[in-house]
Amino acid sequence: MNFPVWDVGFGLPLLIALVTIPHVMVAHFAIGGGLFLAIYGARARSTNDPAMLSFVRSHSRFFMLLTLVFGALTGVGIWFTIGLVSPAATSALIHTFVWFWATEWVMFFVEIAAAIVYYYGWDRLDATTHQRVIWLYFGAAWGSLAVINGIITFMLTSGTWVTDHNIWPAFFNVTYFPSLIFRTLLCLVMAGIFAILTAAFQNDDSLRSRINRIAILWTIPSIGLLVPTGYWYFSALPQSTKLIVSGGWTALKSAQHNLFTSAIGLSILVVLTMLTKNRNLNRVLSGFIILIGLNLFGSFEWYREAARKPYVISNYMYSNGMLVNDTTSIKEAGLFSSMLWKHSDQTMKGEDLFRAACQSCHSLSGYNGIAKMVAERGWTEEQLGQLVQRTGYFRGAMPPFVGTVEEANLIATYIATKANSLNATPESLTPKRIWDNNCGLCHTLDGSRPLRATLSGLSVADLQETILTVDQLSDAIPKFFGSDVDADKLASYLEAQISKREEGVSK
Ligand code: HEC
Ligand code: HEC
Structure with a gap:
């Protein structure tokens, strides 16, 4: 940095x-x-x-x-x-x-x-x-x-x-x-x-x-x-x-x-x-x-x-040049104060924070373009802020986010402004999309931070309850970004996915 x-x-x-x-x-x-x-x-x-x-x-x-x-x-x-x-x-x-x-x-x-x-x-x-x-x-x-x-x-x-x-x-x-x-x-x-x-x-x-x-x-x-x-x-x-x-x-x-x-x-x-x-x-x-x-x-x-x-x-x-050993100290000081290179007026800007923390892997709208991904997902700025704080928990590819909540929100605003101008219409929310937009960012059923064992045997109603209160399980998990109806769709989808595979295994 x-x-x-x-x-x-x-x-x-x-x-x-x-x-x-x-x-x-x-x-x-x-x-x-x-x-x-x-x-x-x-x-x-x-x-x-x-x-x-x-x-x-x-x-x-x-x-x-x-x-x-x-x-x-x-x-x-x-x-x-x-x-x-x-x-x-x-x-x-x-x-x-x-x-x-x-x-x-x-x-x-x-x-x-x-x-x-x-x-x-x-x-x-x-x-x-x-x-x-x-x-x-x-x-x-x-x-x-x-x-x-x-x-x-x-x-x-x-x-x-x-x-x-x-x-x-x-x-x-x-x-x-x-x-x-x-x-x-x-x-x-x-x-x-x-x-x-x-x-x-x-x-x-x-x-x-x-x-x-x-x-x-x-x-x-x-x-x-x-x-x-x-x-x-x-x-x-x-x-x-x-x-x-x-x-x-x-x-x-x-x-x-x-x-x-x-x-x-x-x-x-x-x-x-x-x-x-x-x-x-x-x-x-x-x-x-x-x-x-x-x-x-x-x-x-x-x-x-x-x-x-x-x-x-x-x-x-x-990948963004941060040493693994420095994550704790940067987290204490905040991302902005650990950065040497920023706009000369020295005010905290989403753009500078994004450059320091994210730009080594993401462009805004070119390769691995974050604005496009966000526009396609249809996340609001607030949801995005929740996610930026937790990018380190996404499935494997990103370093931990070491900034404060305020810094995460500034990055979110910066990306969202760009994403809004792209004006992509989010795809309609099929159950699979609801999964991808929420849990799928950090979990797979099997493999990466797997959920199958934990969720198996739960009824659709239990699953819906889990989904709606998922942020209480750990600070790592953001609030569910959908309505009760979406939660219900996701619950049925999960129930079907889990039992489908278990039948397959028992055959
Ligand atoms: C080490 C490289 C790396 C860094 C640094 C990085 N990312 Fe990522 N990010 C990735 C990769 C790889 C993906 C997965 C892209 C894909 O699925 O095609 C991703 C995905 C995402 C997604 C999810 C997009 C989606 O639709 O699934 C968000 C949001 C995101 N990054 C935000 C950020 C933010 C904000 C920062 C800075 C705080 C950041 N990333 C820093 C590599 C990185
Ligand atoms: C930003 C990443 C992230 C998102 C999004 C996310 N989770 Fe998680 N989830 C985690 C992490 C990290 C843990 C492990 C937390 C811990 O051990 O402290 C976890 C743990 C869990 C657990 C407990 C697992 C166990 O075996 O003990 C459940 C259940 C769970 N998540 C369900 C969900 C569901 C359902 C969704 C979607 C509505 C979701 N999560 C979205 C990161 C996430």
């Missing part, structure tokens, strides 16, 4: 995604592609295969431009963006992993230098030296993945670091190895995909089909192995994260779905490319393959980031 905020209308998370995803995809290609060049360059030389060698050479040019120019530029773009979007987290990571970053940058330097020597060495170096350079390149590139992987997975599963500050277990945390293997497989997939793309621009038909056949070997088994590795990765995540995925946040489910469909789509397209001999069709297919590849990376990276919510560094720092 001690850094200035950067206001990007369409939403900071979306900005991060736009900068990161293409970079990450190219960065994985930089590793897999290096291995591809090393293996097929050596093979072409030992079998005296000039066609293949010339392909490797043309691929190496494309490779250089893409990884060194595009990769390096977008890499700087990532530092620039995360430094502005999450300054506190960026600083924490730099300070925690100083020597790891230093190692990473040395690796990167070696990687760049080797790539340049390799590219300009085709006619200048003897074959053995030239091959050694590309192996050196690959070693450094994979090594830099192995380093950065420790830092990225630390953000997801920081383990006991929060209490003992022990750096090695923090680096080799529980998701380190599953993630490293997962990403290595992605590198192999990328190498295959880019081979298909460069092959599509080769005029020699027989060479093109050879490359397309080779690409299959790189992509299909790797995509197949992504499934068990992904499962291993997922299993290593903490229980709280799994709950966000399984019960909490529907968008995560669709990311998971997206990941699977793009993996399948990619496999099909790769096989199709191998089967077609037509060059133009090959080009079109390779274009689609790149797009689906981007989608695969996008959903994986998005999923990983989302699974980390409400933290940016698990159990240590929330």
Whole structure:
């Protein structure tokens, strides 16, 4: 909270995604592609295969431009963006992993230098030296993945670091190895995909089909192995994260779905490319393959980031830059007095409070746009105030709200003003909508803060009574936002849902 905020209308998370995803995809290609060049360059030389060698050479040019120019530029773009979007987290990571970053940058330097020597060495170096350079390149590139992987997975599963500050277990945390293997497989997939793309621009038909056949070997088994590795990765995540995925946040489910469909789509397209001999069709297919590849990376990276919510560094720092350890003291002082950056007139404004507490994840009307969500729900300003105080109890994705009631109400007014101007007509209140607007924000029947066991066996009348007095159970729970009729509809709905499932179980 001690850094200035950067206001990007369409939403900071979306900005991060736009900068990161293409970079990450190219960065994985930089590793897999290096291995591809090393293996097929050596093979072409030992079998005296000039066609293949010339392909490797043309691929190496494309490779250089893409990884060194595009990769390096977008890499700087990532530092620039995360430094502005999450300054506190960026600083924490730099300070925690100083020597790891230093190692990473040395690796990167070696990687760049080797790539340049390799590219300009085709006619200048003897074959053995030239091959050694590309192996050196690959070693450094994979090594830099192995380093950065420790830092990225630390953000997801920081383990006991929060209490003992022990750096090695923090680096080799529980998701380190599953993630490293997962990403290595992605590198192999990328190498295959880019081979298909460069092959599509080769005029020699027989060479093109050879490359397309080779690409299959790189992509299909790797995509197949992504499934068990992904499962291993997922299993290593903490229980709280799994709950966000399984019960909490529907968008995560669709990311998971997206990941699977793009993996399948990619496999099909790769096989199709191998089967077609037509060059133009090959080009079109390779274009689609790149797009689906981007989608695969996008959903994986998005999923990983989302699974980390409400933290940016698990159990240590929330996405809005607030340290977990500071929540109590900020709560005592109030959000406003803990903020360094506000309008110069120093009056408490909903806008500033929103920026400090919510804007790292929500825009007003762009990505994860809060005004739109609120307009669709049809909440009044007062109801919204009740909810803002309790956003920390919502299913998993948000940090605790550390402000006062007054501060919550100011944020609510700020959002509501924006929401009213959107003028969305709330959908009619079906029982499911009543559930979603009230209890469903924080509960599922099974899974996340489950209610089934507590509510099962209650009659509709008892349920209605519980609903109407629900705020008396705990300060965490807001008043029910509906009429008696709504409560009755919800009660019947719940009764039906609970007994339906129990019949299912007893059968
Ligand atoms: C760590 C990221 C994060 C922060 C910080 C955050 N939110 Fe959220 N919020 C989310 C996510 C993710 C959702 C779920 C969106 C969805 O279901 O698609 C959500 C949902 C909501 C919803 C429910 C919308 C609905 O219709 O279900 C409200 C209201 C809300 N946030 C308000 C706030 C307010 C107010 C703040 C600041 C005090 C805040 N959030 C801070 C991530 C965050
Ligand atoms: C803002 C989040 C939030 C909303 C909205 C919410 N709850 Fe809760 N609810 C909680 C929390 C947190 C607890 C646990 C409270 C505690 O242990 O102190 C809880 C506990 C309960 C319990 C007790 C559970 C048990 O096993 O002891 C019941 C019953 C319950 N809620 C029902 C409801 C119903 C019904 C609604 C909708 C009308 C609702 N809640 C809306 C957050 C919420």
